Amino acid sequence: MDKKISIKENTKNEIQKAQDYWNNVLKQEFDKETDRGAAIFATSLFDAALRNLLIGYLAPNTNSKDEIFDGPNAPLSTLSSKIIMSYRLGILSDRYVRDLNLIRKIRNEFAHNIQGCDFNHSGILSRIQELDKSSQTVSKLNIMKGLKETEDKDSRNIFLQTCSWMLTEIQNKIEKLTPLSQASMEFGYIEIETIRDFKKFIDKREKEKEKKE
Numbered sequence: 001m002d003k004k005i006s007i008k009e010n011t012k013n014e015i016q017k018a019q020d021y022w023n024n025v026l027k028q029e030f031d032k033e034t035d036r037g038a039a040i041f042a043t044s045l046f047d048a049a050l051r052n053l054l055i056g057y058l059a060p061n062t063n064s065k066d067e068i069f070d071g072p073n074a075p076l077s078t079l080s081s082k083i084i085m086s087y088r089l090g091i092l093s094d095r096y097v098r099d100l101n102l103i104r105k106i107r108n109e110f111a112h113n114i115q116g117c118d119f120n121h122s123g124i125l126s127r128i129q130e131l132d133k134s135s136q137t138v139s140k141l142n143i144m145k146g147l148k149e150t151e152d153k154d155s156r157n158i159f160l161q162t163c164s165w166m167l168t169e170i171q172n173k174i175e176k177l178t179p180l181s182q183a184s185m186e187f188g189y190i191e192i193e194t195i196r197d198f199k200k201f202i203d204k205r206e207k208e209k210e211k212k213e
Contacts, residue, residue, distance in 0.1 A: 026164045035118040035156060036110045042163040043079065043107040046100065049170040050082040057091060059180045079104055091173060099134050099166065102127045119155035132158045137165045
């Protein structure tokens with residue numbers, strides 16, 4: 001019973017944190033943008049957030065340039081590749097990844113339809129409705145505010161509020177990640193000055209083995 005209460009309380013706290021993030025940061029930026037601008041801006045934030053998430057998890061890069069992320073042939077240069085890698089590493093859930101791909105497809109829809117395209121465009125609206133059905137972020141926030149579940153559920157608000165919650169969730173994961181450490185040195189790279197020293201090392205190891213036997 002206590003565990004269930006704890007889970008519910010944690011969920012409520014996470015939603016509240018997302019709401020605060022929305023009110024204090026994202027909403028100010030989104031309000032300045034058209035629907036197209038908001039979609040492109042939000043997607044760029046996800047791209048940067050996933051990069052930070054992966055950098056925070058992977059073993060540290062020893063080069064000045066990060067060849068995993070930077071450059072036209074870098075394996076994680078695109079948003080799509082970052083989404084896939086985050087899922088395959090077990091950092092993000094399948095449902096979260098599904099919603100990330102919906103946001104990516106909404107951005108692509110805006111990119112391919114230059115004129116007369118907004119959050120109520122049929123192809124975009126259907127994906128926003130899928131987002132709403134998946135996380136029900138706006139309904140949850142409305143309940144927390146004491147409002148009806150259906151209030152403020154226009155397509156733009158659903159998109160922006162959902163993005164706010166999802167970006168906050170990535171930030172939470174970044175803060176809780178335990179990064180991978182560099183691998184220990186393989187036997188062939190043991191720091192030995194000369195081959196003669198290496199022979200001495202082998203002889204010493206053999207003698208120690210004989211004593212044990």
